[in-house]
Amino acid sequence: MKGFIALLLGISASAASCAAATPKAPGLTYLYSLNCTLGVSLPVGAGPHGTRTVIPIVGGTFSGPRMSGKVLNLGADWGLVDKDGTFSADTRYQLQTNDGAHIFIRTAGPAQTDGKLHLRMEFETGSADYYWLNKIVAVGVLTTGNGYVLIDGWQLESPK
Template sequence: MLSIRAVICTLTCLLFSGLALAQATPRAPGLTFLYSLNCTLGASLPVGAGPNGNRVVIPITGGSFKGPRLSGKVLPLGADWGLIDSKNTFSADTRYQLQTDDNAHIFISTSGPAQSDGFIHLRIKFETGSSKYYWLNNVIAVGILTSGNGYVAIDAWQLTSPTKA
């Protein structure tokens, strides 16, 4: 015979597990377009094998970016210190500098793996002391990179909170 305590525990567990199953899928976050960037690249320098794969350094030599809240040029400082892993997947690891049309400086770092469809999915992190663009320091951003002969193009978006019900 079950004790009253055991029955209450069993009913409570069933009630809470039923509630968990009945909950709706959470609302998805949104994306707000930040900019499109075109960047020119220098000749790559194969560094060779290391503990994390084969490293290749690709210099960033210039370019431009344009979006609804910021635009300017890509300065010729920085590079992609990418890795090619044991399964031949390239992962970007960049650090470079933007200068806005109103002369603010924004440091960017990105990382992310190549996908089977040829795109590279990027995590983007911004750093700036500019009061006008300080909001970028707190942005969670993603980008989609496509590459060409001597250049890359990146479309970048800011992650936004889901809308409330």
């Protein structure tokens, strides 16, 4: 009877029983740790989504098992504070690897109750050696400092 009802609803009995199982979580592979130097912030005012402040990104370094290099003085965080007082990062900046490749990066994500920010990370490069970055989903955890931020980044991996 249960199988017949499932068929009437347009799903198979096996699909109906699988829906209740908890899927296996994806894994994370460490990408790098980044230390980013910040310039003097510039409040630019209120808008429809909150109050923006531009924070220049003026340098830094990053290092990990597959890539390392420097953060170029080409970017900023156009951070937003929403009506509830939560800061969310909205960055665009440029990395240069030690072997000369250029990697554009965008990050975005809200502050957490512990003061860290959880970031979505998106990479863009034409370098053959780092082209794999264009195809990944990555996340990061940002810790703030006085005039700098630290970001640890990971690549999302399919469950095994």
